[in-house]
Amino acid sequence: MSLMTFTSEKPGMKIVFYHPNGQKYFSYMNGLPGSIEFRSYPYFRRLLGYHKGDNQRIALRLTNKLPKRADVAIYGLAPFDLNVLLLPLQKLFYNSKIIYHTSFPYHNTGRFFAWFAPIFRLIIRKYVDCIVCTPPTLMSDLKVVYPDVRIEGIDHHIPDILERQSNEVFYDVGFIGEKSFKKGFDRFLYLAKRYTDLKFIVLGSGIISEELPENIIDLGYVPRSDIFSYMQKTRIVLLPSRKVQGWEELYSMVVVEAIKCNCQVYASDHVGPRFLFRRHYHKMVLVPDEDYSWQNLKLGFEENMAENGDDFSHYSAEELNSKWLSIFCFK
Helix, strand or coil: CCCCCCCCCCCCCEEEEECCCHHHHHHHHHHCCCEEEEECCCHHHHHHHHHCCCCCCHHHHHHHHCCCCCCEEEEECCCCCHHHHHHHHHHHHHCCEEEEEECCCCCCCCCCCCCCHHHHHHHHHHHCCEEEECCHHHHHHHHHHCCCCEEEECCCCCCCCCCCCCCCCCEEEEEECCCCCCCCHHHHHHHHHHCCCCCEEEECCCCCCCCCCCCEEECCCCCHHHHHHHHCCEEEEEECCCCECCECCCCCHHHHHHHHCCCEEEEECCHHHHHHHHHCHHHEEEECCCHHHHHCCCCCCCCCHHHHCCCCHHHCHHHHHHHHHHHHCCC
16 A cells, blocks of 8 residues: 655645644644644544433544544554444545554554454555554564554654753652553662652652652642643653563653663663663663562663763654655655
8 A cells, every 4th residue: 555645835735633632742743834633532432422421422433533634644553443333434434544543562462352353454454545653563474463554653742842851850750651660660669668768759640559658749630731841850761661461662762862861861671762772771771571670670860971971863853754755745
């Protein structure tokens, strides 16, 4: 399959991006030529809600979630999401060129919905013109599952304003994310109790069942725009995630953001951090995903890491939009 040709000179190119967090993660795409609209698509969730009695303005809500006319339609779907059934409608009614965006590596399994997995893969093969994956390392796995579909890799966008403004440090170790089992908050808590002479900070939502030690400052949920100022004052950021059924740490934007703020990062050896380690190995430590390794972790502090000069051009809006255009313009 191939995408019809689009160029920056073509007037009126319309892109619709169906993604539950499209505006949050892909707002930089507003810089593309033409127009882009971000839409959520919990169509079947709304439909099921109707049967449960949630029928207030249900017809209007469902209509607003249906496919819309576009030159290019990008669908961010997890495998094996029922909303994949909207792709044939997008193709048949509007003849859109369809791009499937995914960040999940588990496409070659049916353990979630065994009966639906073959249908999902068939629809992707038949109606999708290109698969775009984040992180790019998923390309090799996706090519095994979808050998007849074009596959491209793309990074997430990281703002340009994150560079540390000074060497002033207030916190030794930080945890950024949901305070949950799969995110490894208990591992972070163990280290805080072990390193009582260090100052720990937590930025993230979640309920804690036990009293935190005195060397932890828990700020709870912090708006994304404010997180960076705390990163810039922290030496080390931990990402002690656990791999559970159907999930592991994928493209963690926190890793890149922390490194750009000149923090050291200790992360579980999952597919996302492993990919980022190739680029930022001098500022990252990959830790085996096991309690023993995290509990016995030795935290070290390096000074003057800014001199290493990381290349962050991969994450710039200009670079990413250029990549998207090359995908749209493929003949």
